[in-house]
Amino acid sequence: MRGRSISGKRSIVVTHFVSLWCRSLRWRTIELVSAICQEISRMSRNIPPLNAIKAFESAGRLGNLSGAAIELGVTHGAVSRQIAILEEWLGVRLFAKSGRGVALTAEGRDFLAETTKLMDGLSIATDNLIKQDRPLLLRVNAPQTFAMRWLIPRLPAFSALHPNVEVRLAASIQPVETITDPFDVAIRRGSISAASTPFLAETCIPVASPSLLARQPVEEVRDFEAHTLLHAESVAHLWLDWLKLAGCPGLRGRAQLRFEPLYHSLQAAIDGVGIAMGPSALVAADIAAGRLVPLFPAIPLAMNDFHLLIVPGRDPGRNRQMFRRWIEEEGARND
Structure with missing residues (x-):
């Protein structure tokens, strides 16, 4: 019994020693990983946010924030925010107000020269990487x-x-x-x-389907009073402008139908629902195919x-x- 008791105590001592050793090893491992991460952090490049760099470089090169917004496909406000982020990161002003716009500061001009050089280098590297046989x-x-x-x-x-x-x-x-x-x-x-x-x-004139005109012909502008006029909200002024040009500014059709996009009103005209205003380039194929008939082509409304x-x-x-x-x-x- 005594020998068994001594053996048990030894087992407990060994287990405790192993536990302490494992715990010490775990902490040493954690300390080692932490030291490695800190070293990596110290070795990391000191690079500002790339989106901010892109916004600054574009605005500086083009001379204004609006041009940078168009080039980058973002809003004017988004460019302004990215430049503010970069200035805060660097701790210097890169742009200063100049009249109604902005101008580069001395620090901004120096920084722009380097960032443009780097962005051009990145662009060239990208072009070299993307082979010419790719779309x-x-x-x-x-x-x-x-x-x-x-x-x-x-x-x-x-x-x-x-x-x-x-x-x-x-x-x-x-x-x-x-x-x-x-x-x-x-x-x-x-x-x-x-x-x-x-x-x-482009110019614009009324258009209608052959089937609608066969049922209810249009010989003069006043005949529109017996028809449904089709409007597109995206170009809501077309009917008003054309009727004024045709000398009938107060004319109203038998009914009015309004659509949001222009192509809905043109499709409704093709389907014989009513008469629409047809921009010449956008209805040329339908007129050539006989799906639409131009009305009063001698009174074209000028368009942008x-x-x-x-x-x-x-x-x-x-x-x-x-x-x-x-x-x-x-x-x-x-x-």
Whole structure:
């Protein structure tokens, strides 16, 4: 019994010793990992947030925050916030107010020279990495009706000419400076900015389906009083402007139907629901196919041209330039 008791005590002592040893080893391991992490932290590059760098470099290179917002596909406020973050991180002012805009400080000019050099180097490295046989991405932002009725039917021709360019089309009519998703080319009716170029001229006249006119002919403008007039809220002024031009400013149809997008009112006209205002370029295919009939073509209402804007950057990009040349040729062919 005594021997068994001594053996048990030894076992307890050994177990306790092993436990203390393991606990000591665990703490030493934790201390070692902590020391390694601290060393890595000390060795890390002292680099500000990259989004802030991009915003500063773009604004400094272009000379204003609005241009940077368009280039980066973000809002003016987002660029301003990123620059504020960078200034706080660096502890120096990079921009100072100058009239209604901003100007680089001396520190900002020095920092811009280095950041532009680094961003250009990164751009070159990226271009070298992306082989020429990979698709070139082209992001186009355009109004929905224009995209559906004019651009999309023509895109196969562009793809046949430039099979290595991948077009990604997004539909929007919001001002380009408020678009949050990145884009390379923007298309809008009317001038977008001093840098945008017109490529497609248009006029507007009433249009209706042959079946509707067979049931209820239109010989003069006053005949519209017996018809349903179709309106698009995105261009709500078209009927008012055209009726005034035609000398019947107070005319109202038998009924009014209103749609949000223009293409809904045009589709309703094709379906024989009523008479719509048809922008010439957007209804040309339907008129040629006999789906719509132009009414009073001798009284065309002038409209703003469609404009194209290439997002400003270091390099216009050969895919963007190819698209601009192509769409200008298509627009001229439409005249």
